[in-house]
Each structure stands twice: as structure tokens, then as C-alpha cells.
Amino acid sequence: MPFHLYFDESDLLRCRFALSPLWETQEAVRLLRRPGRHGYHLPWLRRVRKDAAGLDLTPLWLLMPDGGYNPDFICPPPLGPLATFAEEIATVRAMDPAAARDDMAHALADTPGGLRSPAGQRMLADPARAVRELADLLERAWELMVEPHWPRLRALLEADIAYHSRRLAEVGFERLLGEVSPRLQWADSTLTVVGTVGNHSRVLGGQGLVLVPSVFTWPDVVGGFEPPWQPAVVYPARGIGGLWTESAGRTPDALARLLGRGRADVLCALGEPAGTSALANRLSLAPSSVSAHLSALRAAGLLTSRRYGHQVLYERTPLGIALAAQEP
Incomplete structure (x- = not known):
């Protein structure tokens, strides 16, 4: 009813x-x-x-x-x-x-x-x-x-x-x-x-x-x-299917060679908008390292960011989406 x-x-x-x-x-x-x-x-x-x-x-x-x-x-x-x-x-x-x-x-x-x-x-x-x-x-x-x-x-x-x-x-x-x-x-x-x-x-x-x-x-x-x-x-909420899934190392090797493994992993982990702490937890990296990778990716035009409440959420740009969509 x-x-x-x-x-x-x-x-x-x-x-x-x-x-x-x-x-x-x-x-x-x-x-x-x-x-x-x-x-x-x-x-x-x-x-x-x-x-x-x-x-x-x-x-x-x-x-x-x-x-x-x-x-x-x-x-x-x-x-x-x-x-x-x-x-x-x-x-x-x-x-x-x-x-x-x-x-x-x-x-x-x-x-x-x-x-x-x-x-x-x-x-x-x-x-x-x-x-x-x-x-x-x-x-x-x-x-x-x-x-x-x-x-x-x-x-x-x-x-x-x-x-x-x-x-x-x-x-x-x-x-x-x-x-x-x-x-x-x-x-x-x-x-x-x-x-x-x-x-x-x-x-x-x-x-x-x-x-x-x-x-x-x-x-x-x-x-x-x-x-x-x-x-x-x-x-x-959107995305609960992958909520408890840990990173499976699916970053394309070609992308890792282009950007560096850490930055490529961060880019590929952003299937949904996320903040620094969430990405650090997902990738088992130090928040300071993730923050540095995010800054570099944003400066290269691969990410955008917006403040929501107490944190900044990062999201891939169309160029970032295209790069992350490469076959592993």
C-alpha cells in the first residue's frame, strides 16, 4: 500500500x-x-x-x-x-x-x-x-x-x-x-x-x-x-554494493606507469566521490600520502573537489574517468 x-x-x-x-x-x-x-x-x-x-x-x-x-x-x-x-x-x-x-x-x-x-x-x-x-x-x-x-x-x-x-x-x-x-x-x-x-x-x-x-x-x-x-x-544510498569491498588492485599498469602507482590507485578508487580519510582507509595508505596524490591529480585536471560539511569530497573529471576506464 x-x-x-x-x-x-x-x-x-x-x-x-x-x-x-x-x-x-x-x-x-x-x-x-x-x-x-x-x-x-x-x-x-x-x-x-x-x-x-x-x-x-x-x-x-x-x-x-x-x-x-x-x-x-x-x-x-x-x-x-x-x-x-x-x-x-x-x-x-x-x-x-x-x-x-x-x-x-x-x-x-x-x-x-x-x-x-x-x-x-x-x-x-x-x-x-x-x-x-x-x-x-x-x-x-x-x-x-x-x-x-x-x-x-x-x-x-x-x-x-x-x-x-x-x-x-x-x-x-x-x-x-x-x-x-x-x-x-x-x-x-x-x-x-x-x-x-x-x-x-x-x-x-x-x-x-x-x-x-x-x-x-x-x-x-x-x-x-x-x-x-x-x-x-x-x-x-548509492554504492552499497562495493561498501565493504577492499581494493582489488585493478589499476591498469599503463596508467600506473603514466601517473605513478599511488596516484593511479587513488584515481581508480574514486568510482564515487570520496574524501581523504575514506580513500586512505580504502587503500591502506597514510592520509598525508592520499592528500598529496589528490592535490596532484586535481592540479592535472583529473579531479574536481567540493566542500561538504566538515570535509572535501573529490570526484573524477571526464578526463579522469576516461583514464581510469582503461583495461587493466
């Missing part, structure tokens, strides 16, 4: 992109219970399985029914384009217990046995304590499962935003939505998210929309967030 979001002119002026480390954390928690969705993330799962086994994630899983209501308060829409986990978890901790109880009761009712379970009854009996404990559990999940990999995840999410921001300028909002996901359809000032559970609608009322790329949401598109939260659509 579809989810409908109704826009007016002021809403179109208030659409923005943002990324959310808290969203990635709760989706990583959800992914542990969905073996059919591991797919692209099996390398990550192998790395975190031991640490995750030491966490009792039952309270969070009770609030994550497949095909049912999921509480907004444990993962509200991002506060800004580059909100930190600390900022986001502070919002969770500040949640009104009465509103949180309503949210939890709704989710538990959609979870088979949730309302009757000891953990569910404990949450509803003392929602203030439940909010604190859920926030603590999310924070621990972040520290063990997501934070060690956040530079890599953040680089991919920021590259997605940079790409789609450029496409917005090139093709406009309507065409952009179809490129973000085929499950987003635009007609008559209405955004429809197809394939969601239930038939819902919301008038944006001047709040605009937050578009949030996600690594762990794949292959779903999540639309919604009830008042008072700003409406948001979470969609799978």
Missing part, C-alpha cells in the same frame, strides 16, 4: 538532505534479526557478530515489528545535515515519557506477544526508565557495531548526498525523486512512497521534507514520521 505526502509551494522550499548515525545504528540492530537482508553487509556482520552477541537487544527488537508500527522517538529525523550521534541520542533521552509510552504501546501491539512479554510490560510500566534504557542500548550498539565503521559509512552517505544534490540542480525535484528510488513517485504535488505497509497520508504543512540516504535500510524505502517530527523519506 502507498504512503502519500502532500506538498505545497512552501514545502518545496524546505526540502533538504541529511544523514543520521542514529538511523544507521537502529537499522543495524534491525538487520541482525533479518538474515534474508544481510546480502551486501555480510562482511560487516562477520566483523561485529561477536560484539553484538554480548548485547541484549530484545527491548529494541520488540519495538521493530516487520510490517508494523515502529516508534519514531527512538530514531527521529536528523536535526541537521551532519548531526552527530551524540546530538541525536540526546534528543532520544529528552523524549517526553508519556509520548514515548504511546509510541511503545503502538509498536508492541504490532509485535506478536509484545504487549504480554515481560520486557514490554516493564517498558509500559515505567516509560521514563524505558527511554533511558533504550537510549543506553542504542548508544552501546553504536559504539560496538557502527562507530568503528562510521568513517567508511559516512563517506558513502556524503557522496550520495553530493551526487543527488548535483542531480537536483541538473534535472529538478520531480526527476530526482525517481532517480533516488523507483518507489518514489511524484504527481500533482504529491509524493507517493509505494510498497509500504498500510495506506497512510500526511499533509506537510510547510515543514518540508528530509531525504535521508541509508546504508542498512536497503532494499527498503521508509516514508513517514508522525507529528511533531518533520516528515522524512529514508532511501538506500
Whole structure:
């Protein structure tokens, strides 16, 4: 069933992109219970399985029914384009217990046995304590499962935003939505998210929309967030197929002879826009070396750069793309 979001002119002026480390954390928690969705993330799962086994994630899983209501308060829409986990978890901790109880009761009712379970009854009996404990559990999940990999995840999410921001300028909002996901359809000032559970609608009322790329949401598109939260659509980020893939040494020998091995490796690693830290991690090089290679490649007209938030993202020019596309 579809989810409908109704826009007016002021809403179109208030659409923005943002990324959310808290969203990635709760989706990583959800992914542990969905073996059919591991797919692209099996390398990550192998790395975190031991640490995750030491966490009792039952309270969070009770609030994550497949095909049912999921509480907004444990993962509200991002506060800004580059909100930190600390900022986001502070919002969770500040949640009104009465509103949180309503949210939890709704989710538990959609979870088979949730309302009757000891953990569910404990949450509803003392929602203030439940909010604190859920926030603590999310924070621990972040520290063990997501934070060690956040530079890599953040680089991919920021590259997605940079790409789609450029496409917005090139093709406009309507065409952009179809490129973000085929499950987003635009007609008559209405955004429809197809394939969601239930038939819902919301008038944006001047709040605009937050578009949030996600690594762990794949292959779903999540639309919604009830008042008072700003409406948001979470969609799978571009490039997750290669997220956990290490460099395979496919740099063409001819290109390495022309540019030098280090610079050629950096050029070939830029299949998507990326920053210095992400490239250093991907290529197992010192950030200072990668920075020097990037400067040289940009000076030669093979790369362009743009600042996004706290870092500079590099992208191949048409000439750089042509050189990197040579057969190994």
C-alpha cells in the first residue's frame, strides 16, 4: 500500500538532505534479526557478530515489528545535515515519557506477544526508565557495531548526498525523486512512497521534507514520521554494493606507469566521490600520502573537489574517468 505526502509551494522550499548515525545504528540492530537482508553487509556482520552477541537487544527488537508500527522517538529525523550521534541520542533521552509510552504501546501491539512479554510490560510500566534504557542500548550498539565503521559509512552517505544534490540542480525535484528510488513517485504535488505497509497520508504543512540516504535500510524505502517530527523519506544510498569491498588492485599498469602507482590507485578508487580519510582507509595508505596524490591529480585536471560539511569530497573529471576506464 502507498504512503502519500502532500506538498505545497512552501514545502518545496524546505526540502533538504541529511544523514543520521542514529538511523544507521537502529537499522543495524534491525538487520541482525533479518538474515534474508544481510546480502551486501555480510562482511560487516562477520566483523561485529561477536560484539553484538554480548548485547541484549530484545527491548529494541520488540519495538521493530516487520510490517508494523515502529516508534519514531527512538530514531527521529536528523536535526541537521551532519548531526552527530551524540546530538541525536540526546534528543532520544529528552523524549517526553508519556509520548514515548504511546509510541511503545503502538509498536508492541504490532509485535506478536509484545504487549504480554515481560520486557514490554516493564517498558509500559515505567516509560521514563524505558527511554533511558533504550537510549543506553542504542548508544552501546553504536559504539560496538557502527562507530568503528562510521568513517567508511559516512563517506558513502556524503557522496550520495553530493551526487543527488548535483542531480537536483541538473534535472529538478520531480526527476530526482525517481532517480533516488523507483518507489518514489511524484504527481500533482504529491509524493507517493509505494510498497509500504498500510495506506497512510500526511499533509506537510510547510515543514518540508528530509531525504535521508541509508546504508542498512536497503532494499527498503521508509516514508513517514508522525507529528511533531518533520516528515522524512529514508532511501538506500548509492554504492552499497562495493561498501565493504577492499581494493582489488585493478589499476591498469599503463596508467600506473603514466601517473605513478599511488596516484593511479587513488584515481581508480574514486568510482564515487570520496574524501581523504575514506580513500586512505580504502587503500591502506597514510592520509598525508592520499592528500598529496589528490592535490596532484586535481592540479592535472583529473579531479574536481567540493566542500561538504566538515570535509572535501573529490570526484573524477571526464578526463579522469576516461583514464581510469582503461583495461587493466
